[in-house]
Amino acid sequence: MEALLRVNNLSHSFDYPLFHDLNFTLEKQQSISITGVSGSGKSTLLHICSTLLKPKSGEVFINGKNIYKLPNSELIKIRRNSIGIIFQSHFLFKGFSVKENMEIAAILAKTNFDKNLIERLGIAHILKQKPGDISGGQQQRVSLARVLSKKPKIIFADEPTGNLDAATAKEVTSLLFDYIEANNAALFLVTHDLNLAKCCDTTYKLENLELKPL
Numbered sequence: 001m002e003a004l005l006r007v008n009n010l011s012h013s014f015d016y017p018l019f020h021d022l023n024f025t026l027e028k029q030q031s032i033s034i035t036g037v038s039g040s041g042k043s044t045l046l047h048i049c050s051t052l053l054k055p056k057s058g059e060v061f062i063n064g065k066n067i068y069k070l071p072n073s074e075l076i077k078i079r080r081n082s083i084g085i086i087f088q089s090h091f092l093f094k095g096f097s098v099k100e101n102m103e104i105a106a107i108l109a110k111t112n113f114d115k116n117l118i119e120r121l122g123i124a125h126i127l128k129q130k131p132g133d134i135s136g137g138q139q140q141r142v143s144l145a146r147v148l149s150k151k152p153k154i155i156f157a158d159e160p161t162g163n164l165d166a167a168t169a170k171e172v173t174s175l176l177f178d179y180i181e182a183n184n185a186a187l188f189l190v191t192h193d194l195n196l197a198k199c200c201d202t203t204y205k206l207e208n209l210e211l212k213p214l
């Protein structure tokens with residue numbers, strides 16, 4: 001069966017080379033984590049794998065489709081329906097309340113607003129507030145709720161616990177792992193937290209242009 005995500009001979013550089021000839025796959029119910037020093041290219045790799053950035057060379061397959069060979073309309077469909085991206089910095093609509101942010105995502109993905117998710121993430125009491133009036137960690141959890149409510153097959157999470165205290169980080173982490181288990185989905189995680197990284201099936205360090213198993 002086709003892997004959910006397959007990366008073939010992937011290379012990219014900006015001012016300097018970031019990685020060269022990477023190869024890996026991510027199957028259903030599997031998780032992969034990428035660690036590495038700041039500036040090593042982790043977020044860039046996540047953006048390339050999640051439809052947002054065309055690599056200098058190499059291929060990315062999502063559900064067997066060579067995504068950067070697809071017409072833009074197809075690429076947007078995959079981005080909207082099959083994947084969920086939790087960014088290192090959050091993109092919530094500032095003029096809307098937390099609840100409205102959640103509802104917009106649900107409408108776009110044709111799903112329902114998920115009350116359980118809200119309870120579990122501990123954000124039920126801030127639904128009426130605007131993103132500018134809640135903390136960084138709360139914004140992070142709203143972003144996560146928004147992403148999960150559209151039921152993506154692959155979750156790309158860039159430092160999803162970066163702004164959270166230890167207890168909340170633990171809850172967010174278990175939510176992510178429960179989600180991929182229950183939905184036959186997969187997780188691509190970028191993190192500086194080695195303990196979190198090691199919870200994944202495969203843990204890599206991006207170093208000297210390569211992904212080294214940890």
Ligand SMILES: Nc1ncnc2c1ncn2[C@@H]1O[C@H](COP(=O)(O)OP(=O)(O)OP(=O)(O)O)[C@@H](O)[C@H]1O
Nearest residue numbers: 014015018036037038039040041042043044045088
């Ligand atoms: N769009 C861009 N144009 C030019 N250079 C970029 C661009 N995006 C990233 N870079 C550069 O590529 C390098 C890797 O950036 P990236 O964000 O992938 O690192 P990272 O490993 O995620 O770091 P951190 O742990 O700090 O988040 C950095 O030197 C960054 O300045």
Ligand SMILES: [Mg+2]
Nearest residue numbers: 042043044088
């Ligand atoms: Mg980064």
